[in-house]
Amino acid sequence: MARTDVVGDIERSGRPAEVPAIEISGLTKVYGASETKAVDNVSLSVPPGTVFGFLGPNGAGKTTTIKILAGLLSATSGQVRLNGLDVARQRAAAMEQFGAVLEGSRNTYWTLSAMQNLVYFGRLQGMRTSEARSRAEELLRDLDLWDRRDEKVGGYSRGMQQKVAVAASLIADPPIVLLDEPTIGLDVEATRTVKDWIRTLSKDRGKTILLTTHQMDVVEELCDRVAVIRRGQVVTDLPTDQLLARSRQRDKYEIRIDGTGDGLVLPEGFTAVSGEETTLISGRLEDPQDLYPVVDRLREYGAVIEWMAQVQPDLEDVFLDLIREPAR
């Protein structure tokens, strides 16, 4: 079992003693004249070969951190190193370590074909045209886009465009890949392809993947380690299994009652979602014996219990718990 320790508000464990692929130390960003810190003294260390989930609600400081990491934004203080290279001071060398698919942006030129895009980005990375073409062929064949390589990317489906973006980020075979919401808007099949790729890149090719997503099933399936940022600060940085195990110390219960639950006062820590004819009540309990007062409360209210179950908490529950916890 990996060692776990608590440093201030941030829990850490299992640090291998090697040069981290991504190292963020004391990173702070204050925008303009405002005193609000978008990122407040964030420190993270991602070992090579890890699939690292970087999570947080909107406005938590995730995008700001990623922008600084990608060299698109300067930090107010602190440092970001990619394979030991300082992004601010050794930009060119640091950028060589790195490929990225950024969320909400096109990432590739829609007026160019997939092949033209890959060769263009390859050449910006210092590759010769022949070298870029051969690497592009390999990537396009792997992603099942070879037959449509000469079509303009603007005419592709969303899934195909995302595949081209992934291929462009990998054209120079960087050791670190940032995938920001890589499966957003994709259908089931394309999502599966991207997920398989992430797994292959990490497990077979030893790449370090920094993954951000709001899809917790993707994180649970792929990430070795997860950090959660909230209000500009990292609140958790743990291996995924430890994060889940910690959460499972308290079981989750779900109770479905008849009716809309109007006027029902819920026990502390329980929430209700009302449907047209039924209401689903859920909450976490450390001791199963604590379920009796909950049932008593429902009985006093006159609710008819239709169904009740003990549910294994998933990463989404853990994430929601973390971002809902009052600020410390």
Place this chain on the structure above:
Amino acid sequence: MTSAVTAPGALGTQVKSGWRLTPRTGVSVLRAEVGKGLTTQLAHPIAHIVTLVFTATVYLGLQYVIGQGTIQHDLLPQTLVGISGYWLLQFASMVMVADLVEEKRGGTFAQTQLTPAPLWLIMTGRLITASVMGVVVAVVATLVPMLVTGTTIPLKWAALVPYSMVLINVLAFTFMLAAFALSSPMIGVLQSLLTSMVILLNGAVMPLSLFPTWLAVVARLLPTTMGVEATSKVLFKDESLGDIWSDGTLPWLIAYTVALALLGWYVFVRNHRKALRDGRLGQY
């Protein structure tokens, strides 16, 4: 050539280190940027053709109005030099400013920043694209009205000196606008305003010699005007390069162009730093 090496002491860490700015990598980046720029520009040729036809019609219409119902053929050669300067500016601005703003919105500009290639080199590639597009369009857009109206412009090699300054002038100016575009999304409005002023005041509508003195002074502050004036002197008034040097036209033109280029570089450095500080290098 990129290569993958293992950094000392970094167990299992693959560290890539190979990119250096050399003549080969520099030229490679420039060729990639120019190739991409031209392909993007030529992806929708109809839009360019419509713009060309519309503005050429407006130009000939204005000449008709100024000539009070007839086209004054003695004015056409001089104004055609002016309109070619306008076309240079119009298409260079399209590449340097409009495309940049669009790429910032779309996210591809941010993506180019995730490479070891420095921004100034990428911007230089855009300048080359802007010159190629600008020159080709300016030549076509000047030749067509010449053919339609049967106008001839005397070919004098000496005129290439002041006219090349028009091109440099335009590139310096559009580089400065692009530098503003790095941190200001509203630059498109200023660009439209200035290019409209250029077509009215750089000699494309009527030669500068017909302007009131105060208006001629204002017009010379705009890009292309002084270059068009110097070129016209060589082409149509039989003045030599020595003549336009000694009467101050060429020195002022060079000084103006250098000042514009220096100002453009200063704005670029300043606004790149500002854009990095405020996170405005892309919509992301």
